[in-house]
Amino acid sequence: MASRGGAFAAGALVLLLALAVQGAAERKPLVPAMFVFGDSLVDVGNNNHLPRCNASCRADYPRYGVDLPCHSPTGRFSNGYNLADRLAQLLGFPESPPPLLSLPKERLVPQMSSGGINFASGGAGLLDRTGPRVCGGEVLSMTAQVDKFTRLARLWRRENRSAAGLISRSLFFISVGSNDLFEYIDSPPAPTRNDTQQTNRNDTQFLQDLVASYTCYVKDLYAAGARKFSVVSPSLVGCSPSQRALAHAPGRGPIGVDKFGCLAAANNLSRQLQPMLAAMLQGLGLELRRMNYSLGDAVGMAEFVFKSPSTPAYNFTELGRACCGGGVFGEGGCDDSAPLCRNRSSYVFWDRFHPTEAASAVTANELFLDTGLFVRPINVQQLVVAPRP
Numbered sequence: 050m051a052s053r054g055g056a057f058a059a060g061a062l063v064l065l066l067a068l069a070v071q072g073a074a075e076r077k078p079l080v081p082a083m084f085v086f087g088d089s090l091v092d093v094g095n096n097n098h099l100p101r102c103n104a105s106c107r108a109d110y111p112r113y114g115v116d117l118p119c120h121s122p123t124g125r126f127s128n129g130y131n132l133a134d135r136l137a138q139l140l141g142f143p144e145s146p147p148p149l150l151s152l153p154k155e156r157l158v159p160q161m162s163s164g165g166i167n168f169a170s171g172g173a174g175l176l177d178r179t180g181p182r183v184c185g186g187e188v189l190s191m192t193a194q195v196d197k198f199t200r201l202a203r204l205w206r207r208e209n210r211s212a213a214g215l216i217s218r219s220l221f222f223i224s225v226g227s228n229d230l231f232e233y234i235d236s237p238p239a240p241t242r243n244d245t246q247q248t249n250r251n252d253t254q255f256l257q258d259l260v261a262s263y264t265c266y267v268k269d270l271y272a273a274g275a276r277k278f279s280v281v282s283p284s285l286v287g288c289s290p291s292q293r294a295l296a297h298a299p300g301r302g303p304i305g306v307d308k309f310g311c312l313a314a315a316n317n318l319s320r321q322l323q324p325m326l327a328a329m330l331q332g333l334g335l336e337l338r339r340m341n342y343s344l345g346d347a348v349g350m351a352e353f354v355f356k357s358p359s360t361p362a363y364n365f366t367e368l369g370r371a372c373c374g375g376g377v378f379g380e381g382g383c384d385d386s387a388p389l390c391r392n393r394s395s396y397v398f399w400d401r402f403h404p405t406e407a408a409s410a411v412t413a414n415e416l417f418l419d420t421g422l423f424v425r426p427i428n429v430q431q432l433v434v435a436p437r438p
Contacts, residue, residue: 090403135406283319
């Protein structure tokens with residue numbers, strides 16, 4: 050497995066260099082538009098425009114955005130570009146489509162045909178109850194994100210006869226579910242060896258509820274005209290600095306720590322959810338005519354990086370500590386007073402929850418180019434050119 054992944058990484062690097070030489074501005078995008086849904090891994094600024102969203106769920110202050118061309122915060126929960134940006138660039142766009150809430154009303158429908166819109170909101174989850182507890186009562190839930198797209202698609206079809214065809218050829222990128230797992234595992238009581246209340250939780254039912262919600266969102270987008278879905282499963286959420294700090298909290302000892310030094314209970318949920326999402330999409334692919342999809346196994350990708358942190362395509366020397374943030378694992382908040390690493394491309398994590406731009410680039414490359422190791426049944430490059438059945 051390691052040699053296969055290493056060989057792939059080298060091939061990905063060669064292709065990416067070729068694409069960089071061409072330049073995004075010189076390439077025609079592979080799809081008419083890209084529509085992004087999900088959470089802070091792909092939010093590019095929507096939460097900046099939510100007045101009741103607190104600072105913990107916004108990224109509109111230093112040090113966020115330090116490595117962007119503007120060297121300033123834009124609402125991306127990263128030092129630079131995030132996963133949506135990196136995938137958009139591989140598709141031939143300069144970056145992610147703009148955040149929905151940054152657009153004036155008169156620009157919404159025109160933007161649908163001018164590269165797409167990003168609906169993602171930091172803190173959002175598959176369940177509507179996820180997010181508000183942490184984010185001060187206001188995020189764009191997945192229900193709201195999908196509903197807003199559906200309404201805009203209806204208006205677009207009224208104004209443009211070719212809208213239906215453009216929607217069907219566009220890419221619908223979804224990255225969501227991590228916040229549901231975070232809130233579930235972090236809700237009291239914290240998991241310990243002697244925690245009797247923990248045994249009363251029904252993990253299976255919780256995960257089934259997540260999949261049921263996911264099914265509804267995909268079906269609603271399909272009903273609005275979507276046909277090409279790129280979905281990435283939640284990664285090993287227990288390996289984020291916030292969860293590592295919980296696993297190694299003073300006085301607890303190494304209870305519930307897995308082989309990567311991460312919170313085992315959280316990672317177990319990620320591992321259980323991924324095959325459930327695969328089965329869901331396989332079923333929908335059979336049920337919904339002309340639906341095509343690509344599912345990225347972020348759990349498998351993370352495990353590979355932790356086992357093989359150095360390849361021809363990347364070289365991560367810090368796997369557990371955040372680049373920005375105080376504390377043993379960098380689990381403290383990332384603001385202008387927080388410690389900041391210099392070699393950000395060597396870190397997997399930017400802050401206590403989110404990856405660096407370098408780590409997001411690795412994930413995007415895999416989603417776009419993988420040949421069956423972590424992305425099935427086809428990769429995004431194959432998805433966007435998939436013929437209509």
